[in-house]
Amino acid sequence: MTEPIRQLTAVAAPLIRSNVDTDAIIPSREITSVSKTGLKTGLFAGWRYTTIGGREPDPSFVLNQPQYANTQILLGGENFGCGSSREHAVWALHEFGIRAIVAPSFAPIFFGNCVRNGIVPIRIDADIIQLLASHISADPQRHRITVDVDTLTVVAGERMHFPFKLDTETRDMLRNGLDAIDLTLVYRAAIDAFLSCDRAERPWIYRLPERA
Amino acid sequence: MSALTLFEKLWASHLVHELDESTALIAIDRVFLHERTGSVALKSLAESGRSVIDPGRVFCTMDHIVDTQRGRGDDTQLPGGKHFITETRAAARAAGITLFDVPDPRQGIVHVISPELGIVLPGTTVVCPDSHTCTQGAVGAFAWGIGSTDAEHALATGTLRVRKPKTMRVRLEGTLAPSATSKDLAIALIAKYGSVGGNGYAVEFAGPVVQQLDMEARLTLCNMVTEFSAVTGFIAPDETTFAYLRGRPYSPRDQDWELAIQHWRQLRSDEGAIFDRELSIDVTSLTPMVTWGTSPQHAVPISACVPSVSESGASPEAYQRALTYMALEPGMPLRELEIGAAFIGSCTNSRLTDLRRAAAVLRGRRVASGVRAICVPGSMSVKRAAESEGIDQIFSEAGFEWRESGCSMCFFAGGERFGEKQRVISSTNRNFESRQGPQTRTHIASPETVAASAVLGRITSITDLPKLKIGQ
Numbered sequence: 001m002t003e004p005i006r007q008l009t010a011v012a013a014p015l016i017r018s019n020v021d022t023d024a025i026i027p028s029r030e031i032t033s034v035s036k037t038g039l040k041t042g043l044f045a046g047w048r049y050t051t052i053g054g055r056e057p058d059p060s061f062v063l064n065q066p067q068y069a070n071t072q073i074l075l076g077g078e079n080f081g082c083g084s085s086r087e088h089a090v091w092a093l094h095e096f097g098i099r100a101i102v103a104p105s106f107a108p109i110f111f112g113n114c115v116r117n118g119i120v121p122i123r124i125d126a127d128i129i130q131l132l133a134s135h136i137s138a139d140p141q142r143h144r145i146t147v148d149v150d151t152l153t154v155v156a157g158e159r160m161h162f163p164f165k166l167d168t169e170t171r172d173m174l175r176n177g178l179d180a181i182d183l184t185l186v187y188r189a190a191i192d193a194f195l196s197c198d199r200a201e202r203p204w205i206y207r208l209p210e211r212a
Numbered sequence: 213m214s215a216l217t218l219f220e221k222l223w224a225s226h227l228v229h230e231l232d233e234s235t236a237l238i239a240i241d242r243v244f245l246h247e248r249t250g251s252v253a254l255k256s257l258a259e260s261g262r263s264v265i266d267p268g269r270v271f272c273t274m275d276h277i278v279d280t281q282r283g284r285g286d287d288t289q290l291p292g293g294k295h296f297i298t299e300t301r302a303a304a305r306a307a308g309i310t311l312f313d314v315p316d317p318r319q320g321i322v323h324v325i326s327p328e329l330g331i332v333l334p335g336t337t338v339v340c341p342d343s344h345t346c347t348q349g350a351v352g353a354f355a356w357g358i359g360s361t362d363a364e365h366a367l368a369t370g371t372l373r374v375r376k377p378k379t380m381r382v383r384l385e386g387t388l389a390p391s392a393t394s395k396d397l398a399i400a401l402i403a404k405y406g407s408v409g410g411n412g413y414a415v416e417f418a419g420p421v422v423q424q425l426d427m428e429a430r431l432t433l434c435n436m437v438t439e440f441s442a443v444t445g446f447i448a449p450d451e452t453t454f455a456y457l458r459g460r461p462y463s464p465r466d467q468d469w470e471l472a473i474q475h476w477r478q479l480r481s482d483e484g485a486i487f488d489r490e491l492s493i494d495v496t497s498l499t500p501m502v503t504w505g506t507s508p509q510h511a512v513p514i515s516a517c518v519p520s521v522s523e524s525g526a527s528p529e530a531y532q533r534a535l536t537y538m539a540l541e542p543g544m545p546l547r548e549l550e551i552g553a554a555f556i557g558s559c560t561n562s563r564l565t566d567l568r569r570a571a572a573v574l575r576g577r578r579v580a581s582g583v584r585a586i587c588v589p590g591s592m593s594v595k596r597a598a599e600s601e602g603i604d605q606i607f608s609e610a611g612f613e614w615r616e617s618g619c620s621m622c623f624f625a626g627g628e629r630f631g632e633k634q635r636v637i638s639s640t641n642r643n644f645e646s647r648q649g650p651q652t653r654t655h656i657a658s659p660e661t662v663a664a665s666a667v668l669g670r671i672t673s674i675t676d677l678p679k680l681k682i683g684q
Contacts, residue, residue, distance in 0.1 A: 018530050019407055019507045021644045029626030032292045034251045034299045052650040079408040079441050085343040087359035105411050108443045109343055113359035168232040184369045187229050187237055191371055194228045194239055204464035204472045205241050208268055
């Protein structure tokens, strides 16, 4: 169960680099226990701190700058979240407070991980993201951006309304904060029916050697 | 009935229920886990009071942070890493799944041991919380990487909610030169079409070149489709596939094998099937490739120079950032770059044929002084097979460390690392910033290129190596 997200108006920060990978979002060295929590201090550790393993903020990194305090929306570049499948990247972003990411394209696994954890992944053309970035840059704390999952729009100021797309299922998951396993178990009869057909069709899938 | 692509056949044969216009509930035949991201899925599942629906079809290995030094146990070089090992072991036992534990002779990197043991089979759906699961598509499976939450879903329900990917066929035409490998093919594809070129696609590799690749070369090719931003990559099964899988420990036997083969022979894209995108690449002029920057798309032939910004295809910001990180200037010949370390291993290139080809380069030669060279076989089975051929001797005599199997230094997890700003030639798949160690500068290439570069102490291809004198 994740928290539902329908509409969000928040500070947005630009991190418009292509191929921001999950090693950059959370370096493997920052994942020190079998846990989904305790990850936010490791978020962007390689960029956010002045030294490797240190905790002194690097003032040149966008999320360390006071005008971007309380950022909940990231503006990204293409292929955002590429690399390792580690869901820790999304858990770290969520724990830090990020609830939406706007980028021209996402790596497929990262996209799915966002949806499973209540972060809205929004695909929008790069030139629109530049417009959004220039809109917020004058005063990020006042020039907030609105992400509306009900109407599938990103709103900036009075005049900028940009539509985006989400599959019905993805949108419902985000809006209702649904648990995917619970939803799937509703189809238990269909799963059982599939399995009994498939066992007859492809018995070798289910008849594994006892000890190989 | 209309002509179908292989992907559409794989999809249809696992379709349990359509959830919306593009998402469906898909049956999962095999789940693989490892200690780094599988552990948290097992733990979360247990905490939720749910259980693994069919433990007989779930497998787990210790590969990501397990130590690769001789005499290893549960201790890892990563501080706190031991917890991942012990917690995974306890959770795997409690769940009743099959674990290839640290001392198990079958232990190895998930994408090496799954095909090696016959766990992935043609026509199967295979998921693992690991981005390189696409590797396993090489046997004709729909295999893809997922997050830990989805892994938990697959464990609990035997299904996943999957958005149907678009289909792409990449036809590889012409003839592959003897010096060029499937690794070079994968790098060249990403260099040409970009690291986002396959975004959201299920990529089928086809054509005469693919048919001639052996199974291990096919695994290497499919391995790097995640660096192409694809959902998965796969190759229609053929006689090469069947010969590879026959007699593997988990492959079907006897009557089941005969049944399976009949089924597998239908797993091909029909004549006239329509793909969302088709690419055709003539590979005849392909020469060994190497990356120069910090994305797999930043790659050129080894004989080339560091490209200009316009040649690079990267944005000016990304280009400059990559050059600065890698300490390069436009126009520098790649062949003049001195290296401090060489690494052969990873789910991309650590199989027996990879090690054989690298050993052929190293036989009678020595690693240049000052170069740290490491070889980590992809599985204990690969290691034993290599040792029975004397390959370990060749590596050791050349000056390579010869390790136990695991992911090892493909990525830095807080333990072993390459040096800060050290230039490394590596048979792995990712040259991201700090991937192999803080500020480490990674150049990706084939295993034979890594071996040749280790010998000369600078980036080089096998064709540039001085010939050995007779008697050497």
